[in-house]
Amino acid sequence: MTDTTIAPPQAEVRPAVREIGIIMNGVSGRMGYRQHLVRSILAIRDQGGIVLSDGTKVTVKPLLVGRSEAKLADLADKHGIEDYTTDLDAALADPRWEIYADFLVTKARSAALRKAIAAGKTIYTEKPTAETAAEALELAKLAAAAGVKTGVVHDKLYLPGLQKLKRLIDSGFFGRILSVRGEFGYWVFEGDWQPAQRPSWNYRTEDGGGIIVDMFPHWNYVMENLFGEVKSVYAQAAVHIADRWDENGEHYTATAEDAAYGI
Structure with a gap:
């Protein structure tokens, strides 16, 4: 007698998805908006995240930060973003946001990076990190002493x-x-x-x-x-x-x- 039992189909195994909160400071500017928000972070979000080499999957959740609440509200509404604020200190104090991304004008960047380092955030920033070599080295030393991971834009390498x-x-x-x-x-x-x-x-x-x-x-x-x-x-x-x-x-x-x- 032949066994004709049909095994049930195997359920598709989907990788667990981890959501990473990213503070995006300065996205109302040209570079912060086009290159970093729309072409990078929202592109990752809209494709459902990225599968890493170990099989896990991560996606991103942006928090928009800037000086003009009206501009932030408009960007949030346009792109379906839930979170925005004009209070950088409050954003840095919130553990939901693991990464601080800085796209401010050069003159304002150093002070904001110091706050992010003190808050223990992982940092990704536009260049230059400061207006002088001495201040840039000081920021690097502060980050190293705090044990935070840091990264600076090197996008031209991938042209x-x-x-x-x-x-x-x-x-x-x-x-x-x-x-x-x-x-x-x-x-x-x-x-x-x-x-x-x-x-x-x-x-x-x-x-x-x-x-x-x-x-x-x-x-x-x-x-x-x-x-x-x-x-x-x-x-x-x-x-x-x-x-x-x-x-x-x-x-x-x-x-x-x-x-x-x-x-």
Whole structure:
């Protein structure tokens, strides 16, 4: 007699999902909103999270932080986000939020990072971490002493062109590389007849602007990842376009360099 018993179908085993709360400070700005909120955190959330190498799955829950409650409320409503606040201290004191992500203007970043370190949060931040090397080193030492994990944006490493360039270098395609010359830039409209693509504070030293403090952190890690250790740098800074117009159409004089030539 043949046994015709049919085994019941095996239930699909789904990985357990852990939700990570992320404080996102400065998402109402251009970079914080487009690159970090929409293209990164919300993309992870909307795809249902990420499966890690050990089979577990994590997803993200953002808490929007900023100075304007109206702007935060609008972003939250637009993207289906439950939590937002103008009170950074309260957010850092709440254990539901494990990670502090900083996308503030450069001038405001150091003070906020100090608070996040003191609160024991894991930190992910835009660059530069501070306006001077001394202050950046001090922040790094504070984080190390507190035992918190920290990370700074290194996104340019993952651009397709630089990924291909690294593969060619690693393959020996260029042989021994003795010197490198790179040029980067794009025209940023003055803001009078055509809106500028970058915020006006980028061109004011008093607000933490300037190409050197803004872009040299990127080129440092790009150079070191592709070619070798950067041991010294000197640069010529220049204000090529002094007359600019801000987001409200008001004329201002640029006080921070819009170009830098470094060696």
